[in-house]
Amino acid sequence: MAKPIAGPEIERLIQLLAKLPGLGPRSARRATLHLVKRKDQLLAPLAEAMDRARANVLVCSNCGNIDTRDPCTICSDATRDQSTVVVVEDVSDLWALERAKALNAAYHVLGGVLSPLEGVGPEDLTIRRLVERVAEGGISEVIVAVNATVEGQTTAHYLIDQLAGFDLKITRLAHGVPVGGELDYLDEGTLSAAMRARTAF
């Protein structure tokens, strides 16, 4: 904007909101207006929630999950099967599996995938801590639930190498047709995998 039309506080809020994923400059302006029109109902509670999150959120030193306690709620949950560890790339994957109620088990968040191109090596991920957890005992199965991308699969093979010496079941997620998916829209790799892994009715 050529001329200032609102105070710097409003401009700053727009700029910061535009850095959120899913919000661009235009939607950040809409969100800012929405907020300043709802000072008491939304803006104040949101500012307070952010302050609290900033003060209280930390990374679980055991599994890499994000929570307000360490060890995290999942690692401390005695009703979960702590002998089964689902290895995921990111906390968002952990949340997705929990929403799906896929398994009542423990997790290990890698914090990314190996990517030589982007300079991400094993020491940038929580791989050493995963090997430590297995070495400490009590874990009977590691489910490698990384994304089905090239980097994800490279990371999976590296993990399997690192865990080779332990008496451990190592599994991965099944490939196949997504529930509700239409064959016509699926790639050949998925269709071939689904065909190879076909099951009896």
Added chain:
Amino acid sequence: MAKPIAGPEIERLIQLLAKLPGLGPRSARRATLHLVKRKDQLLAPLAEAMDRARANVLVCSNCGNIDTRDPCTICSDATRDQSTVVVVEDVSDLWALERAKALNAAYHVLGGVLSPLEGVGPEDLTIRRLVERVAEGGISEVIVAVNATVEGQTTAHYLIDQLAGFDLKITRLAHGVPVGGELDYLDEGTLSAAMRARTAF
């Protein structure tokens, strides 16, 4: 989620962010993760910006604009033509016109449109204040820049009635083909209006 997997601070942040326009539950989770992973770079500055906006943002008692001063930056700007007042529905329309550098004039923000169905009457908008501004003198033109919707046009006609007694030029935005627009995709109303208002090369 059936089981708690993160602290209440994180859940609360997700819930509040999901109330922003443009963010649903899924993108609110993504935004929350993005924020808690960037505590110092983004979460803390954003919390502070919100606190400042909450404390400082107010509605201009003259024109209904949102700013951190009253009268607002635009009403106080001596380099603007304060004798021309652009009447808009919402602050977002004011911002849009300012981004377009459409006119270096003053504004009047109605705060909505007349809508009997939604129970919005003249007393819910800043129409009385607009009439006062005109009665106070110094305004020679009112440009009614409400949206080209049924409610917008109803509101425009009500405004024109209210301002009928004053020695005043009342204008509205031109209808026509949007710049860059393709005729094939435009509705008949717009095309007819553009044809009627055709201009010489």
